[in-house]
Amino acid sequence: MEQNAIIAIIIFVVVYAFLIWDKIDRAVISMLGAGLLIYLGVTTQKNALHGVDFNTLGLLIGMMAIVSICQQTGMFQYLAIKSAKLAKGEPWRILLYLSIVTAVLSALLDNVTTVLLIAPITLLITDELKVTPYPFLFAQIMASNIGGAATLIGDPPNIMIGSAMGFSFVDFIVNVGVIMPVVFVATFFILKLIYKKKLKVSAENRERIMQFRELEALKDMPLLKKSLFVLGLVIMGFMLHDYTHVEPATTALFGAALLILIAGQELHQTMSKVEWTTIFFFTGLFIVVHGLVEVGIISSMATGMLELTNNSPENAMFVTLWVSAVASALVDNIPFVATMIPLIQEMTPALGGEVATMPVWWALSIGACLGGNGSIIGASANVIVAGFAARSGHPIGFLRFMLLAFPLMLMSIVIATVYMYFRYI
């Protein structure tokens, strides 16, 4: 094997190992890896930039900016409190309604922001109800990953797959989104069996919830109207992609600029709310994976995968679904998907072209998004909720979470397998 290939593999493996070790910021690791690739001459800066998917970055930045402005309106608090009151303070129903809100917001915005906003209110509600927050937070993690899987913008793996392949918002809803309500119902049916009877609340504590004044949470009505208007426009822009052929990144960034303008926001302030560490993590990661592509490793891996699956798109679909699910439960799904994208692209001709390979992409999306539910470190949303839980004195144990979450995740993949069998074969 030539020297460049060996360097690229070593850098990739070391970067991956540090990401799993999770002690140093992931953005720093991926940028160091990308820098080393260029310094050691495996690739040039010019070529490295070809590996960076600016559509993914633009979409992330645009949505982060829009959501940061929406956040100021208090609409998330309003929705959470409103749903708790609609549930009449009854704990299981609060759990269910909050999870539905989480799933829908995860699909329409993104799941990380959603849990960042809903989890603190959930803790406040469970404090008032004097019940343990664990089942509520557990359910929210499940809901955020299931909801996020349903759309192009819901979960980073979908953003990456959609950007790389030019799949639209509607493509994701029609191929991936349709099965998510089934997964949600099945998951919450099991959670109901386990938790409904255990959650008991006194009438007095229920009354405390009913005294919340959700309208007070809506701080800025004009801003709320403007935010909802732009959010609606942006989602419509995503949906019309098939006609307009405008990439999602353009739509999201245009929407962000429009909202900053009509809401009279300070640009500096909005931009400082964008999670730049995530953006730089993606950039570095794209370059590290591109290093593998340039030295030909990905294409030899693709040859191996093709032999394994007998050049059959059906086999490739099922293998991708299950491997993605298990891998995404154990490691962060973002680097995994970043590696799988060029791999599947490389396999496409042998599998019979782009149309025949479509189901493999949906398998990657479903596997990577739902696989995130398998462990507490499986997805960014999980890690954030776990952080809140620990700070509020109810830490979510790694094994305790996995004991229920991993089987539930496997069940969702079985559902997906049945769905994909009937849909694509």
Added chain:
Amino acid sequence: MLASKMMSTDIITLTIHDTLDDALKLLYDVKVRVLPIVDDEKKLAGVISPRLLLRRVLPGYISKGYLKDVAFAPDLSQFMENIEKLNECKIGDFLEKPCCLITPETSAMEVAAIFVNADPPLESIIVVDDEKRILGLISPVDIFKRLWEFNNKQTTP
């Protein structure tokens, strides 16, 4: 003008063996904003301030800024319960590291700059010697007071 000339030296301190009740009484009666706590060797062990105490009685998701506006919740049971629990606590549980310590040689302008740029806002700055023994306290008003006196002395010989 140096910190040693501006600081007020008649400061009230408590030791780590006093109770939180003592601290609260002092904060209430004497209306000091920061209460330095010293250890057995008279060295600064930490400070107690009403703002820090409030932070402790609020649930973490509010005091850490994840939920800044709680207008929708008229009152939270946890807030009242935590305030009641304060009585049982020892002073040691509430010690916070003082955000800023200065030496007596620090200049007036540097002290002023620290106050203006402090985040979160500071109520007073503690002046300590090399051994971390407390020499005095400076509040923003002290700077003006002493500088004013100093100027007056110079213009009216």
